[in-house]
Amino acid sequence: MYRMRTWSVRHARWLKVAYAGFEALLRLCAPVFRLIGYDRLDKPFVAVEKVTKGWFLDSQTCGQCIVGFTGLSCPMNCPKKMRNGPCGGVRPDGKCEVDPEMNCVWVLAWEGNKRFGTGEYPIQKVQPPVDHRLLGTSAWLREVRHKTHYEGPEVVAANEV
Ligand code: SF4
Secondary structure (H helix, E strand, C coil): CHHHHHHHHHCHHHHHHHHHHHHHHHHHCHHHHHHHCHHHHHHHHHHHHHHHHHHHHCCCCCCCCCCCCCCCCCHHHCCCCCCCCCCCCCCCCCECCCCCCCECHHHHHHHHHHHHCCCCCHHHCCCCCCCHHHCCCCHHHHHHHHHCCCCCHHHHHHHHC
16 A cells, blocks of 8 residues: 555654564474475465555565665565666655656655664665566565575575576
């Protein structure tokens, strides 16, 4: 929901803290996830992500979420899908040059980074391009796997291609 985008950016600090707690919980569940199988869990997780992140962030379920770097502003809402900063066409009032009805996602991203209140600006980290093979998959599970250093058989197989 578009209106929630700006709300979430304004409340980026506590939402980020809440997500960190949630992610810690998911990491604790990692052994169970391995037993069940990450592939089997992907669809239900995506369904939950679509509802929750869709509501709060207008998430487009790219499967490689970077809102922790972008002040909770989802870069997939940029009409040009810019992943590393604005296109240069931002209007003087901070609106998008393509869609003047919405704020530029990168103006919001900067605002969200300030709202983190940590003095750090993760927005400055260079992000890889979108991997279209991951669209519509669970970013939460991917993060858990990454942080628990788990590469399941399907990941190994994909890397061998
Ligand atoms: S102004 Fe911002 S949101 Fe609009 S296309 Fe450019 S980078 Fe994307």
